[in-house]
Amino acid sequence: MRLFRKNTNKIKVMALGGLNEIGKNMTVIEYKDEIIVIDAGMSFPDDEMLGVDVVIPDISYLIKNKDKIKGIFITHGHEDHIGALPYILKKINIPIYGAKLSIGLIQVKLKEHKINNAKLNVVSPRDIIKLSHMEVEFIKNNHSIPDACSIAVHTDQGIIYHTGDFKIDLTPIDGEVMDIHRICELSKKGVLLLLAESTNAEQPGSTMSEKTVGAGLDDLFRKASNSRIIVATFASNIHRLQQIINTAEKFNRKVAVSGRSMVNVVAVATELGYLNIPDNMLIDLNDISKYEDNEVVLITTGSQGEPMSALARMASAEHKKVEIKRGDLIIISAHPIPGNEKLISKVINSLFEKGAEVVYDESDIHVSGHAKQEELKLMHRLVRPKFFMPAHGEYRMLKIHAELAEELGMPSQNIFVNKTGDVLEIDRNSAKVTGTIPTGNVLV
Ligand SMILES: [Zn+2]
Ligand SMILES: [Zn+2]
Structure with a gap:
């Protein structure tokens, strides 16, 4: 059979x-x-x-x-x-x-x-x-x-x-x-x-090359030569982080990192060789007040307006270490994921109310x-x-x-x-x- x-x-x-x-x-x-x-x-x-x-x-x-x-x-x-x-x-x-x-x-x-x-x-x-x-x-x-x-x-x-x-x-x-x-x-x-x-x-x-974002960041940093700059993006977008760091280096700014996932990813990516940060560039978030506004960049989570994220807490004045003030430039280097539009617009409104300048949803700062x-x-x-x-x-x-x-x-x-x-x-x-x-x- x-x-x-x-x-x-x-x-x-x-x-x-x-x-x-x-x-x-x-x-x-x-x-x-x-x-x-x-x-x-x-x-x-x-x-x-x-x-x-x-x-x-x-x-x-x-x-x-x-x-x-x-x-x-x-x-x-x-x-x-x-x-x-x-x-x-x-x-x-x-x-x-x-x-x-x-x-x-x-x-x-x-x-x-x-x-x-x-x-x-x-x-x-x-x-x-x-x-x-x-x-x-x-x-x-x-x-x-x-x-x-x-x-x-x-x-x-x-x-x-x-x-x-x-x-x-x-x-x-x-x-x-x-x-x-x-x-x-x-x-x-x-x-x-x-x-x-x-x-x-x-x-x-x-879709445009990631490289085009570098020029957009350079432009914003040049125009904001007296402001403190805060950039929100996805922690996992390590190439974006690298470009923020490269631009910070060009404009002689130190970099501080805020948000748990951002801190984790920066550590892992640096250790594994995916992120190159010049010596002495990274500073502790506690130390940002020791620098002039035009000497620092803060890279943060919260580009989707997530209520518990670092940027949302800054916007609602609940962040323990960062207080948003008049003249800050905030760059949101991300596009809202469908469903997050309301959250992010709430955060942007609060940031504007505190006197910050907010740049968001522009094609030259995100691809x-x-x-x-x-x-x-x-x-x-x-x-x-x-x-x-x-x-x-x-x-x-x-x-x-x-x-x-x-x-x-x-x-x-x-x-x-x-x-x-x-x-x-x-x-x-x-x-x-x-x-x-x-x-x-x-x-x-
Ligand atoms: Zn993916
Ligand atoms: Zn996916």
Whole structure:
């Protein structure tokens, strides 16, 4: 009697989060008796979720199949890609693979949660982790955090290429350009499925290079030659921090750092060599009053108006060490994440009321870390996948990204605008959604 084994050559691709939402990105790829996970992110709660700190994906499918899981492969160190790790590791201690800075930021996070038995593996771009039926390769890309990678999963059915978050920056601050050559090699071998992020899929054109922000900062510092300057940005945007430091150096200003995550990231990034701060430039926040206004820059968290952040506390006069005064220049070097507009505008109003000058939402002091339409099209042209599944974004972003792919000539039946939990079964000839797995929001 011959045993009929069903679906032996089908690869399953499932998102546990990140579709029809911004945040908690997590993708599961299952082939034969092996499972790999790409990213394990969190998202922030809605206004209605009172008393909730973070939202993480439901991982009951992973717990049920824990013996099959070979690892969590991290594309980069943003919270929406690593934030769920402490909660997941408490349930299943899976090995984690990521580039040096990603692992460094994960370590900070695990320490806060007192987890010290994690199996952390530092990889470099082009490294390949070999499993029995899959090989997982890291490919350098560009994003608003150093060490961001795309992930290629090699199988005997073809390659699954997950872009992770990316933009195409031909003049990145660290000179490390996306590995376009490797993408072309993979494309020649044959990419079966592309998963590409859709955050900026609604935006025409291309995202500007991070480098353009340096000139914008220089201009503002030059004009504010008598003011104290406070710059708010994302702690993890280390290239932005580097540019603030470079500009401070040009204008002979010392730098102080405010906000817990900013202090943590500056320490880790300096230690790992991602941030270069000239000797004697960094001063203690307690010492800023010892300097003239035009001798200091304060780098702070709070660019999203988060109520407990350092900038929000300065705005409401609750910060213990920094008092906003007439003539201060405050630069908000970030764009509000959808949903945060009200919070940030409240902070900006309070800062203006205290007599400060506030510069915000201007294109020369911030650029996005995500690819816009022309970059997305280029990625599709380079990868040349057979099938496509838009990733990371609200429904309209996924839908517009699908339309872009069609515009580029992909047949609509090869495009899958999936929901979290949909099971896409795929082999070298065909792809189809065959069912769902349990998913949802876990409130912590
Ligand atoms: Zn990101
Ligand atoms: Zn992201």
